[in-house]
Amino acid sequence: MTERFKRRGDFIVFSAFSVLIIFTIVFAQEAAKVSYPTGYRDWAHVKSMLIFDQKHPLFNPFGGLHHIYVNGKGLNTYKEGGPFPDGSIIVFDLLEANLEQGAYLEGSQKFVGMMQKDSKKFKETGGWGFDAFEKDTKSSFVKDGGKSCFGCHAAQKDKDYVFSKYRP
């Protein structure tokens, strides 16, 4: 093999390897995402909470009435305890809270947040994939792979990173 061919061969190997690395990075980023939780309104309702005052530390961005829903895979863990199995999905559905005559009524949706358990895929964030979706377009708006979400949820490590509790 001539020096020229050897260099050319090295270049091809190097290029192919580079493309492989780029593909791996792109694929890994895609894989870390979760999908919009279609059908969650038919799932079991875990609990609700109304944050109405700016003095509440979570008012921005969680001001309003939120409902927590869980899919069939995760429901039993809420009831019985223990770590959530892979496939569990928890939804945080945030609505405007409209004040009328001494009552708060459900208003329009603000956004949908969710956690999806996959202990291998999301091992860097406690086994949970986090994301949030715009109210109308349902497009994801969490840009850091859920690290900011996990920043708060990490405090709940002994409850498998979940804040909400189920009432019987």
Place this chain on the structure above:
Amino acid sequence: MTERFKRRGDFIVFSAFSVLIIFTIVFAQEAAKVSYPTGYRDWAHVKSMLIFDQKHPLFNPFGGLHHIYVNGKGLNTYKEGGPFPDGSIIVFDLLEANLEQGAYLEGSQKFVGMMQKDSKKFKETGGWGFDAFEKDTKSSFVKDGGKSCFGCHAAQKDKDYVFSKYRP
């Protein structure tokens, strides 16, 4: 037949007839009741509302955070409209609302109300059986066969006597 036997026969017929009437009345009263909606926490969640101020006309007895749930038979009517089919059950789960730091959190249960559709059995109250249950004992405390409940729900005749609306 002597006069004495005739009178005795009349008395027996009269007695038997009286017992039949009493049994019919007792049975009809029993039949008009609905049973505690066991398992409703696994049903679909329709909507919620928080009544926190005494100035709200429904504060007594509905002050607190309430959730509306519907069983599988009734869910589609909430989504698509039309009259609810027999067997539909709608639950009104009323909880204390605890004020903390600019937010209302779910407190202990106050009581559970429910409507059960049976267009033949409950035709005097719009085809719905109404009842409400104590939080701990789960014993019924509606004593008028649901007529007082129906008094308010009658205004919703064009919506099959149901107040709550489903958000998609």
